Amino acid sequence: MSIKVLIPTPLRPYAGKQSTIEVNAQTVGEALSDLVARHPDLRRHLFSEDGRLRSFVNVYLNDEDIGYLSKDATPVKETDTITIVPSVAGGR
Amino acid sequence: MALTIPDVLYIQLRLHGEATYPHECCGVLVGVFDETGGKTVKAVVSCGNTRTDSPANRYHIDPEELVRIQREAMLAGHDIVGFYHSHPDHPARWSATDLAEAHWIDCSYVITSVERGRAVLTNSFQLLGPEENKRFEDEHIVVIEQ
Numbered sequence: 001m002s003i004k005v006l007i008p009t010p011l012r013p014y015a016g017k018q019s020t021i022e023v024n025a026q027t028v029g030e031a032l033s034d035l036v037a038r039h040p041d042l043r044r045h046l047f048s049e050d051g052r053l054r055s056f057v058n059v060y061l062n063d064e065d066i067g068y069l070s071k072d073a074t075p076v077k078e079t080d081t082i083t084i085v086p087s088v089a090g091g092r
Numbered sequence: 093m094a095l096t097i098p099d100v101l102y103i104q105l106r107l108h109g110e111a112t113y114p115h116e117c118c119g120v121l122v123g124v125f126d127e128t129g130g131k132t133v134k135a136v137v138s139c140g141n142t143r144t145d146s147p148a149n150r151y152h153i154d155p156e157e158l159v160r161i162q163r164e165a166m167l168a169g170h171d172i173v174g175f176y177h178s179h180p181d182h183p184a185r186w187s188a189t190d191l192a193e194a195h196w197i198d199c200s201y202v203i204t205s206v207e208r209g210r211a212v213l214t215n216s217f218q219l220l221g222p223e224e225n226k227r228f229e230d231e232h233i234v235v236i237e238q
Contacts, residue, residue, distance in 0.1 A: 006162065006163065006166065008162060008172065008196070009125070009171050009172055009173070009196065009198065009199060010195065010196045010197040010198060010199065010221070019166060019171070020166075045223070056193075056195045058155040058158075058159075060155070060156070060159045063156060063159065063160070065155065065156065081163075083159045083162065083163065085155050085158040085159055085162060086195035086196055087152070087153075087155060087193070087195060088118070088120075088152070088153040088158060088175050088193075088194075088195075088196070089143075089150070089151060089152040089153070089193040090150070090151060090177060090186075090187070090189050090190035090191075090192075090193045090194060090201075091116060091143070091146070091149045091150035091151050091177075091187065091189050091190065091193075092116070092149050092179040092180075092182040092187050092189070092190075
């Protein structure tokens with residue numbers, strides 16, 4: 001099925017300058033795989049060399065962190081939206 | 093490049109630093125990118141600092157807040173164009189921690205020094221990439237009357 005992935009501003013140069021991309025998937029993992037298949041330049045910005053999500057990349061299914069769901073295996077439905085947000089932190 | 097911000101929003105983010113003193117404040121700048129890479133802020137969204145273990149010298153924005161802010165910004169035809177935080181009793185310059193934990197390439201990172209509870213200097217730094225070789229560059233802030 002087709003679901004939406006929202007792309008944050010720093011990743012849009014690697015996603016054809018699009019803010020929203022439709023992917024075909026049954027799970028979050030499949031959605032991310034389809035995303036990087038459509039936009040290969042995104043891969044190194046989302047995943048480390050061992051294939052895991054980079055430590056500062058957060059992936060949400062609607063309002064839920066997939067880390068608190070079933071991670072990559074989390075099932076998706078047509079009305080769902082996946083949002084990618086890099087973390088924001090720092091300090092003096 | 094420049095970061096253009098209406099005066100009321102500029103005051104808002106500075107006052108946030110005073111309100112949370114001696115802790116760091118943090119928030120999101122929502123706006124638009126122009127064709128030359130400059131940015132105009134349309135809204136300042138104050139966030140909570142989740143670093144309750146060390147709030148005087150660290151900040152972290154709950155990603156769930158970022159998800160909501162990004163979604164609402166996009167619905168309004170805007171984008172996240174940057175972030176802000178305060179440095180209580182510390183200069184308005186980026187730190188090694190600020191750079192290490194900054195990942196929104198091309199966005200603005202605004203820092204306000206707050207001395208003894210009063211906002212003093214506010215500076216902006218644009219994060220330039222790529223991630224593996226990122227750096228901050230000084231960015232001019234243009235405050236406009238609203």
